[in-house]
Structures are given as structure tokens and as C-alpha cells.
Amino acid sequence: MPLEKGKKYKDIYHKDIYHKNIYHKDTYHKDTYHKDTYHKDTYHKDTYHRKNFKYIKKYDNGKHADFVLLLKHKDNGKLVIKKKYKKKHSEIYHNEIDILKKLKGCSFVPKILKDNPETLTFYMTYCGEPIPNLIDYKKTIEEYNKTLKDKFQIYHNDIKPGNVCKFGKRIYFIDFGWASDRKLKAGYGKGKAGYGKSELNNKIFESKEDDKTFEEDKEKETIEN
Ligand SMILES: Nc1ncnc2c1ncn2[C@@H]1O[C@H](COP(=O)(O)OP(=O)(O)OP(=O)(O)O)[C@@H](O)[C@H]1O
Numbered sequence: 001m002p003l004e005k006g007k008k009y010k011d012i013y014h015k016d017i018y019h020k021n022i023y024h025k026d027t028y029h030k031d032t033y034h035k036d037t038y039h040k041d042t043y044h045k046d047t048y049h050r051k052n053f054k055y056i057k058k059y060d061n062g063k064h065a066d067f068v069l070l071l072k073h074k075d076n077g078k079l080v081i082k083k084k085y086k087k088k089h090s091e092i093y094h095n096e097i098d099i100l101k102k103l104k105g106c107s108f109v110p111k112i113l114k115d116n117p118e119t120l121t122f123y124m125t126y127c128g129e130p131i132p133n134l135i136d137y138k139k140t141i142e143e144y145n146k147t148l149k150d151k152f153q154i155y156h157n158d159i160k161p162g163n164v165c166k167f168g169k170r171i172y173f174i175d176f177g178w179a180s181d182r183k184l185k186a187g188y189g190k191g192k193a194g195y196g197k198s199e200l201n202n203k204i205f206e207s208k209e210d211d212k213t214f215e216e217d218k219e220k221e222t223i224e225n
């Protein structure tokens, strides 16, 4: 919280119950302020964020993203998503950026508004909220997969709940970290699906523990492209 003009830190610290409660009791704030790069990067370093956007909410994210935020543009009121990757998943960050840039002309994917490879952060258009039941939109999903393949030579490779959104009446694919020019079975382990030795694949499957959880997730949730 920026210090108001004319106020001393003492005033805030000792008299303001808001601050006392927030700072000492609220673990969300403590975690956010001290441990989470969300606060540090967003609040202190990212002037683009501070200048242009209001914070709306933080999404639950998977293990590759550091955080995913919903923001609102201060001038035009448009909703924007800010996604930051963890350092160890920089390769997936670069893959998602490359793929979304290749998909610039595609109407059902997020558009990149700004990307910063140094902080592994990017801003993109908001595509609504995830649809709970993919089966209800099976036809659209199949049609989108076909368009990605035929028009852009891209496979999403990670179609599951959480990665298909609805905004108004329109359906969108999001989360292109696993997308590729080849059909992969994300999470099925190196070599298992016989899809070669790209650096991306090797990195993704570095941790055995990660593989297991992810593999289980996929077996439950993945819809074949
Ligand atoms: N462009 C977007 N529009 C609307 N919601 C989004 C958008 N991008 C992300 N989200 C929201 O944030 C959630 C998490 O984002 P995303 O799926 O990209 O990351 P993730 O699941 O953490 O990815 P990873 O598999 O790399 O861990 C999504 O399920 C969705 O609710």
C-alpha cells in the first residue's frame, strides 16, 4: 500500500487496524507480500501493469504458471489476462508465446498484447471463464482442432477442463504451453508416445514426480485431438 502524502509509516503501522490486520494476521497478504513473486513483480516492478490495469482476481493455475491474473484496463475497461511462468518452465513460456504468435490470425485463441521474456510474463486478451463440461461442446472442440491442424499446422495437445473457455456465446482455446506442430500426448513421458526428443519434451518430463501426477491428470481429462 503506498504511503499517503503527509502520513508517516508510524501512523499506518500503529494506528491503522487495516494495516495491522493485514500485515500480522492475514496469511494471504503475508504470503503475497513476502513470498509470492506475484506481488513483487506486479506491484513493484511492472510499471506497465501499475499504469494501465486494475487487479480483479487471481486464478487457480497449474504447476507451470507462477500466477494468472484477471485485470481491467483503467481507460477502456477491457479485461486482460496476465500470465507469468516459473523460471524453471521458461521453455514452456517461450513455446506458448511462439505458438500464439503463429496463431495471430486465429479467431478462437487469446491475442498477445505484450510479452516480457525477462520476467516470463505476458498479457493477453480475456477469453471468458472455463466451461465445466467439455462434452457439451464436443463438436466445436473437434472443429477447432481441425482448423488448428489444417490451417495452422498446430496441435493444442492439452485440451482439458480449464483450457477451454466461453466468453458470451463464443468458445476459445487457451493455454498453449503444450502446443506443437506435432501431435503429442502431453504428460505421457519421454519416448512413450514416440514423439521425438525436442528440448521442450525433455524439459517437461524432467521430474518423475511431475510426470506421474500429470500423467494421471491427462488420463482422466485429455480429449484426443
Ligand atoms: N486468455 C485467458 N482468458 C480467460 N481465462 C484465462 C486465460 N488464460 C488463463 N485463464 C484462466 O487461468 C487459468 C490458468 O491458466 P492456464 O490454463 O493458461 O495456466 P495453467 O493451467 O497454470 O497452465 P500450466 O498447464 O502451464 O500449468 C485457466 O484455467 C483460466 O481460468
Ligand SMILES: [Mg+2]
Binding pocket: 062, 162, 163, 175
Ligand atoms: Mg491450464
